Amino acid sequence: MKCAPKVSSTTKEHWNSRLGVILAVAGSAVGLGNFLRFPGLVAEYGGGAFMIAYFFSFLLIGLPICWAEWTMGRHGGLKGFNSSPGIFNAIWRHPAAKYLGIIGVIVPVVIYMYYVYIEAWCLGYSVNFLLGNMDFETVKQSGAFFDNFVGKNADGAAIGSFSLQHVGIYLLIAFIVNFLLIFRGISGGIEFFCKYAVPTLVVLAVVVLIRVLTLGAPVPSEPNENVNNGLGFLWNPTKNYVVETDVVTGDISKREIVDKNLIAEFMAKANQEIDGVTYHIEKVGVVEQLTNPQLWLAAAGQIFFSLSVGFGVIITYSSYLRKKDDIVLSGLAATSANEFCEVALGGLITIPSAVAFIGVAGLSGSLGGFALGFNVLPMVFSEMPGSTLFGFLWFFLLFLAAMTSSISMLQPGIAFLEETMNIDRKRSVAILGLVTVIGCGFVVYFSKDIKALDTLDFWVGTFLLFVLATIEIIIFGWVLGIEKGFKEAHQGAAIRIPKFFKPVMKFVCPIFLITVFVFWVLEKFFGIKPGHAEAELSGYVTDLFGDTPNTAARLSVLLVIALFIFFGIIVSSVQRYRDVHTNWKEDS
């Protein structure tokens, strides 16, 4: 005779309101990528073309995987499981399912280990703005502050100092607040916090947006550097490049220009030799930009990372819902909230403010997340009228955005420990706390060139994210089945998923995802870019297998493998997971 399975206390947790769960999922999705990564990509690839690819990716990847996660999560939750291993195991009658589900625990837990570190940067920057410690005249100065703040110059430099101009104290605060909130549970902690934090960050973003859009041309000596040109850099459909050729050496340089007077000036100089240099203007239109595979890869990647799909969070969050709770509208609402923050707020703040102070040329090479966010923008905000207030508001809103994401990363780990070890929340929080303290300490210690963070972000925050999302959409479309999946999704639904999403979720989404994944692997592993003849192994690969491997990178990957083994041992010993398959066999 078999014993009835032990039931952990976690399954009695619940969301308190529909708006609460929407704000929690939206809060999980809205993060630093909305305010730092998205604007950089739009500016780099050209507003018109990028947005076309972006909205396509939203329809073909973002929404389908999002709805699949909500549906599978609730489906698994109704069977008494709240973590990815349990949910996958409950849907797919294969012993491998629960092991694949471990990725859904590894991803958020490991990302938390370095994300809380970045969260601490935002908190530290906001406090230092408030204290008047942020007065930079050049990007180099703010870059030096950043290097010192995070201990980028040497391993271990970020540990041991608790001064206000080092990350330590802020990391401690962020860590404690995260765990206090997660300890309070789904409703009392996550939902309670997100209900206030998400609207607050939207209000703060609107305040900062108004400040940025009313900047005009803040540097009188540089009238070309203004908000209007910043918006143009971001949204103009046609990109204009001035190509300079040195007549003697034959060297060619190319840079983007936005200001219409400047364009006219170079047009007038076109094909004339002036001081040994000839100029011509190269125009790249929307259609031509759309033929660039890199643009599609970037747009799909942004949608993917921005919506937190393939993260293991939504599937756990939705497992706390009831059979008749709506998931279709809730999923769409949470997704749309994220898009609103990304396109309407993030897309209008970062680049225009940066161009207004340092111009398009000054931004060259700094469109990526950390360079833009922690080198360029601190200098920009420190030069802005009302710098103390607006610098504080900006970095505090980034801190809130990061915080709503980081607490969501802890819940899958909590649910996993409660479910597999049959322990209460207090014990699961203690165990997860210990695991994440070790992991976070590792990331903070290996702070030279923020190597550990970068490595984990690549292998877990990007590579495993793709893998998990691909597994999820295949399980939804091919194991659970589209018809059954749609039937499940429509239980209690306030709106219906349009029928054309059936073939999209079964065929188009997996193919699109796998295609993007293959191109991503080719580029990021092997350095093969479409249209580029030269190729060399990326630093992420040579750090591990090259002639001079990087210790921090290798240890980072070992840390992830150790976690896989640890979680794998736990999963293999869970009787409840085995019982699901035993009873299926008996039923059949």
Add this chain to the structure above:
Amino acid sequence: MTSGGWLIMFISVGTVCLLFSWCMWKVLSTPGETEHMHSFSADEKTPDTKPPFKQR
């Protein structure tokens, strides 16, 4: 910014604003939705207490 830039910006920002507004309106105006999200109270029998398999 060119007129094409303004157009793209308004379409992009307008689309997400409209979608977000419609979703919020729909969520807040659907009767009874908030109430039925109050799912498992402490003393209520939850789905997990009914195991997903037969007991012998």
